[in-house]
Amino acid sequence: MSRWPLTPRGTGAIVLALASFVLAPVLGVPALVFFGVLLVAAVALSFASLWLGHRADGVRRSFAPPVASVGADVDVRVRVESRSVLPTVVGTWRDRLPRGIDGEPTGVYPALRSGLASGSHRVDIAYRVRARRRGVRPVGPLVVETTDPFGLSRRRQELGSAVPLTIAPAVAPLDMFDDLPGAAGGTMQSVTDKLGQGADNLIPRAYAPGDSMRRIHWRASAHRGELMVRQEERESNPEAVIVFDRAVARWSADALRSPGEDPDFEAALSIVVSAAARFVREGYGVAVVDVDGTELVPPIDGGDSAALESMTTAFATLTARREGALTELAPLFAGATVGPVVVVTGEVDPADAASLAPIVGHSSMPVLFTLGGAGDALRIARESGWRVQRLEPEDELESLWSGVEGFRGRVG
Known part of the structure; x- marks a missing residue:
């Protein structure tokens, strides 16, 4: 839209008025001055009608x-x-x-x-x-x-x-895997998962085998270098842990500067929120953490759709961070028996894949979503027990999720 306050018709009227003023003495026609004054007055009145009142x-x-x-x-x-x-x-x-x-x-x-x-x-x-x-x-x-x-x-x-x-972030309606405890509504739980529950203390304490993963105090665990649990009431729901590696080294610098700018980071974040939504609908309690154990959102109870919506809203402004390494992750699971563990990260190298191997023995279903692997990284991860899936920005999330071994293929 033009900022010039006159329309082509109004501009023409002013040009014609100026021409009348110039030509009146040249041609010896005084009426042209009167005509020019009328044109200017008409334009002025039209202008005033828009701006006054x-x-x-x-x-x-x-x-x-x-x-x-x-x-x-x-x-x-x-x-x-x-x-x-x-x-x-x-x-x-x-x-x-x-x-x-x-x-x-x-x-x-x-x-x-x-x-x-x-x-x-x-x-x-x-x-x-x-x-x-x-x-x-x-x-x-x-x-x-x-x-x-x-x-x-x-x-x-x-x-x-x-x-x-x-x-x-976009949340895709993912289907569920067929070999998970609690897949039928999230109410099943193995005896191993229940061991250690009910020992409530007033301060975080060291993890005991069988403690619920939702009781883990991730920040305290990161500071102490060992798994710590917080005071909570007894829990009986199965747990899932989703780890989002936000280290900027895994993504482009755009992911650090502003949300929505790095397609790879956006695809990874969509997998995170979609997986969380799927687990919550199945009845799993879900913890979404960074590789150092920092909680990205408060733990979500199974079936808590309000908390799930709050998580997706909070992630509207989530960006990458400057620090973080996958090598920090495995110690947080030492001595724990957990349910599904989904790790979403950028490109990994053989050292990264090797550092993730110890987690496999502590999870009922370890899944790794990665942009790719240098050298033998993906082979090392698969051989250690991870279900590995390549993450591409243009992929449909439903097909990406269903490509992981163990997919049941039923509509959720």
């Missing part, structure tokens, strides 16, 4: 859903309370969209009657966009362009302010 009393914007997922459609609604002393003609509107949101937010802005008789006017605008990149993206302000009834001048207004739209 016209205002927007309020702009409200809403999104449905309020938190979008990557790849999902979002309905945007804008309500403008407007007041005008003089009537206006039909104009146009355009909403500003940030990078990462696709759409064509333009349309016709309706004519307004004089507010002297009818008071304020309510204008409702609705359109649909698609969320393409994760993050918190500002939408707006609304830009409205109106013209006077004679089409000589125009006014460009920015109504309201930008409102942030939260775009969370």
Whole structure:
């Protein structure tokens, strides 16, 4: 939209008025001066009709859903309370969209009657966009362009302010594996999983074989160098642990700077949240941690959809971090008997694969999602017992998950 306040018709009127002033003495026609003055007056009045007594009393914007997922459609609604002393003609509107949101937010802005008789006017605008990149993206302000009834001048207004739209990672409806305890609703648990439960202390204590993985105090474990458990009530649900390796060395620098910029990191994060959602729906308690044991979100109980939604919303702004190594992970599982362990990381080397090997003996189902492996890294991981799956940004998550050995193939 042009910032020049006159339409082509109004611009032509001013040019013609100036020409009249110049030609009047040359041609000896005084009436041309009068004609030029009329043109200038007409343009001035049209300009004043737009800028005097016209205002927007309020702009409200809403999104449905309020938190979008990557790849999902979002309905945007804008309500403008407007007041005008003089009537206006039909104009146009355009909403500003940030990078990462696709759409064509333009349309016709309706004519307004004089507010002297009818008071304020309510204008409702609705359109649909698609969320393409994760993050918190500002939408707006609304830009409205109106013209006077004679089409000589125009006014460009920015109504309201930008409102942030939260775009969370994409969550795919994954199926479940067929050889997990608790796969049928997450209520089954082996005797080994129950050993050690019920020993409640007031402070974190050392892990005892059979303690629930959800009782592990990951930060205390990282500081002490051994597995520590927190005080909690007795638990009987099976547990799953999802490890997301956020070290920037595994991803590009874009993953550290801003959410939604590194396709590899985004694909990995989608696997993390999708796997967590699948386990929670099956009844598993889920812990989502970094390689050093830091909890990325509070532990989620089986079937707790509200906590699951909070996790995906929190991950809208998750980025990589500067430090972290897979070698820090195995000691956290020493002496523990756990359920499924899903590790999501970038490219691994043989040393990384070897450092993960000790975890296999402590998990009912170890799964490794990786961008790739240098040398014999993937072979070493498979031979040590990991179910390895290559992670590609363009992959469909459902097929990627189903490609892991042990997939049952039923719809969840």
